[in-house]
Amino acid sequence: MGTIPRMLSEFELIARYFDRPQACDGVLRLGVGDDCALLSPPVGQTLAVSTDMLVEGRHFFAGADPEKLGHKALAVNLSDLAAMGARPMAFTLALALPSADEDWLAGFARGMFALADAEGIRLIGGDTTRGPLNVCITVMGSVPEAQALQRDAARAGDDLWVSGTLGDARLALEALQGKIALPSALLALAEERLHRPTPRCGLGLALRGIANAAIDVSDGLLGDLGHILFRSQLGAVIDAASLPTGPVLAQQAPQTQADYALNGGDDYELCFTAPPANRDAVLSAAASTSTTVTRIGTLIPGSGIQVLDAAGKHMSLTSRSFDHFSEGI
Numbered sequence: 001m002g003t004i005p006r007m008l009s010e011f012e013l014i015a016r017y018f019d020r021p022q023a024c025d026g027v028l029r030l031g032v033g034d035d036c037a038l039l040s041p042p043v044g045q046t047l048a049v050s051t052d053m054l055v056e057g058r059h060f061f062a063g064a065d066p067e068k069l070g071h072k073a074l075a076v077n078l079s080d081l082a083a084m085g086a087r088p089m090a091f092t093l094a095l096a097l098p099s100a101d102e103d104w105l106a107g108f109a110r111g112m113f114a115l116a117d118a119e120g121i122r123l124i125g126g127d128t129t130r131g132p133l134n135v136c137i138t139v140m141g142s143v144p145e146a147q148a149l150q151r152d153a154a155r156a157g158d159d160l161w162v163s164g165t166l167g168d169a170r171l172a173l174e175a176l177q178g179k180i181a182l183p184s185a186l187l188a189l190a191e192e193r194l195h196r197p198t199p200r201c202g203l204g205l206a207l208r209g210i211a212n213a214a215i216d217v218s219d220g221l222l223g224d225l226g227h228i229l230f231r232s233q234l235g236a237v238i239d240a241a242s243l244p245t246g247p248v249l250a251q252q253a254p255q256t257q258a259d260y261a262l263n264g265g266d267d268y269e270l271c272f273t274a275p276p277a278n279r280d281a282v283l284s285a286a287a288s289t290s291t292t293v294t295r296i297g298t299l300i301p302g303s304g305i306q307v308l309d310a311a312g313k314h315m316s317l318t319s320r321s322f323d324h325f326s327e328g329i
């Protein structure tokens, strides 16, 4: 006679998948299991806090690989800490699940904790409820207040930099949505960028005291840079030929390359500004964290973004950065 699998209770589920033994120390005083976790940020530092939610059908396809989803849900949050120059400390996980599917939970926890362990961030609490699949993480980090890479801290004359490469994640998304065609080997490469983004935590930390302002590229370079420009009351000139296109995007037509590098989202690279006097320091920070960085332009007085082609001519491009409440892409 077969056994009928019994559904885990809420508390068994939390205990089995999310309450891992972890040492309490100077930062973490109390973790999962009480009414609140207790944290003490390092003396003299401020707490950096950010939340990002992933909704099935909106941010990921129904039936998405749970291990990749666990990675991505934490990665997109860590990326915000990186963009602030904050050191990862702790996170909470609010999870709505249609059922307590143990294979799904094991995969999700594996992906999430692999990244958490690699980046030294600890799960300290959360909430678990039945409902349409929804993953909401809040990350906490620490940063000396004067060194936070705020969006309003860019200066006219700053160099504009971006880490890694741009565009492959959006290419993968559009291929999966059937909007463009990609050969399967290239799609697999681009999908890695979409499903397993690498938060630039080390680079964000190394840029403290070197960069002025930073943002992570989640919605597209033009749109995300626009947030720095708006808050810092500046404009920018971008040299399109210098944009670091992803290896898959590099095989597309030139106009497609510029379009996706400027408007593709989901790359989770850092876009940051730094005084020209700090060029060597930026390159050292990148080298010390095994990250590539590319200088793509300059911040100027005024407003708006001018994109110049290789001949120095203005390119006419419209920002079609992602916005959940606008029509379009």
Ligand code: ADP
Pocket (backbone or CB within 6 Å): 014, 018, 019, 031, 032, 033, 034, 035, 036, 093, 094, 095, 123, 124, 125, 126, 127, 128
């Ligand atoms: P409360 O009723 O006080 O909100 P819960 O019963 O929701 O507490 O949660 C019990 C404990 O388990 C709390 O410490 C909470 O932070 C933790 N917890 C709940 N869900 C999760 C989760 N998905 N990941 C980590 N910790 C969780």
Ligand code: MG
Pocket (backbone or CB within 6 Å): 126, 127, 128
């Ligand atoms: Mg609760």
